Amino acid sequence: MTAEDPTEARWLAAWYGRRRWVYWLLPLEGLFRFVSAVRRWWLQRWRQVRVPVPVIVVGNISVGGTGKTPVIVALVKYLQKRGHKVGVISRGYGSRAPEYPYVVSAASSAEQAGDEPLAIWRASGCAVCIDADRVAAARTLVQAGCTVLLSDDGLQHYRLGRDIEIAVVDAARGLGNGHCLPVGPLREPAARLQVVDFVIANQTQDDRESDIVSGAYKMRLQPKHWFRVQDLEVLPLEQIPRGSGVHAVAGIGNPQRFFDTLTRLGLAPQCHIYRDHHVFTPANFRFQTPLPVVMTSKDAVKCQPFAQPDWLALEVDAVIDKRFWPALDAALEARTSEIEERRL
Structure with a gap:
């Protein structure tokens, strides 16, 4: 798992992990x-x-x-x-x-x-x-x-x-x-x-x-389907077989929710965390391991201009x-x- 902002991670650990220094x-x-x-x-x-x-x-x-x-x-x-x-x-x-x-x-x-x-x-x-x-x-x-x-x-x-x-x-x-x-x-x-x-x-x-x-x-957030980031084509959840490794990219407020959802879908995500509202560039996707890239629908709108054919976004419904x-x-x-x- 990669994290882009150690300062933000430190604050989150203090707030949700109840670190004592913050009470100063x-x-x-x-x-x-x-x-x-x-x-x-x-x-x-x-x-x-x-x-x-x-x-x-x-x-x-x-x-x-x-x-x-x-x-x-x-x-x-x-x-x-x-x-x-x-x-x-x-x-x-x-x-x-x-x-x-x-x-x-x-x-x-x-x-x-x-x-x-x-x-x-x-x-x-x-x-x-x-x-x-x-x-x-x-x-x-x-x-x-x-x-x-x-x-x-x-x-x-x-x-x-x-x-x-x-x-x-x-x-x-x-x-x-x-x-x-x-x-x-x-x-x-x-x-x-x-x-x-x-x-x-x-x-x-x-x-x-x-x-x-x-x-x-x-x-609860229920996975609905995948869609191809490049052209928004809707694809079934079975498009990525269970057990597959994926690069999971998230620039949202609580990325762990997304990663947990992928795990429940039977995928093995390599997690890449960015700040909420991060402005993605092609450089963010230069991964050493050649795996499909998955992301949230919120991140997909920012990545569409340079998306590759195997980049998919997960659409979820709030039930x-x-x-x-x-x-x-x-x-x-x-x-x-x-x-x-x-x-x-």
Whole structure:
């Protein structure tokens, strides 16, 4: 296994391995929590803006990947089947769009749109708008006729008013040592999970039962198919026989989830870890051993321009507890009624 950022690995080991040296930073955690609380109060009371359609925020309270993107895609597909025209708002980390707000299209590149927004657009076909100013992005999507908006990784972006909050947590890593930055991995105190509308725990059959918050809905990521990075051709999971060795490349928040999935598929991955949102180049793929290369769909959008024919990406579905969907319907119906009443 290769790691590109030893500093990041050291912090993760401290947060999730409970290394004692990090507790010397407790005064900084106190300052972080104070500033965050004041910012939240100020934005909610004086700067928050609401749009005339329901806004569902999907995010987390910890640093790193928890499985938000598959949840976003699952929500989009479900709401589309319910007759909604869905729009997704994204900050577009690392994007270099010609202008903002920027609406993702078939002509968009990963450099213009960012990896996650482009991956969401390809997986769902819904309208995706990028802007660090999420209110501007929301207004753009409302003008385009969207009837429900999803704000990707927007839990801490309090300027945009929201009607439903969904927090996604990683059951395997939990909340680490339970502290906020920089002592721990949390962006907000753990108590924040008690006031969101829904908590979804990303679990596998190997994870212990989630005790992160009572009432959390379980979710697992189910491999759906491979697709060729070069031309997006869909291929069955049997395309790579069980027992095969592969170079597994991951530039995501929690790469171990991806590697574990490959192992459960019967593959023998040689793991290559890069920072989240890493900008890949052909030099990253000069491996000594000639094996097929596999990656996530999020990484695939960045590698398509120089991909080789044997590079495959794994498409996964977020399978969420069936009880979640009627609960979401009820919450969305209630919030929609409240929005209608505000209009009158």
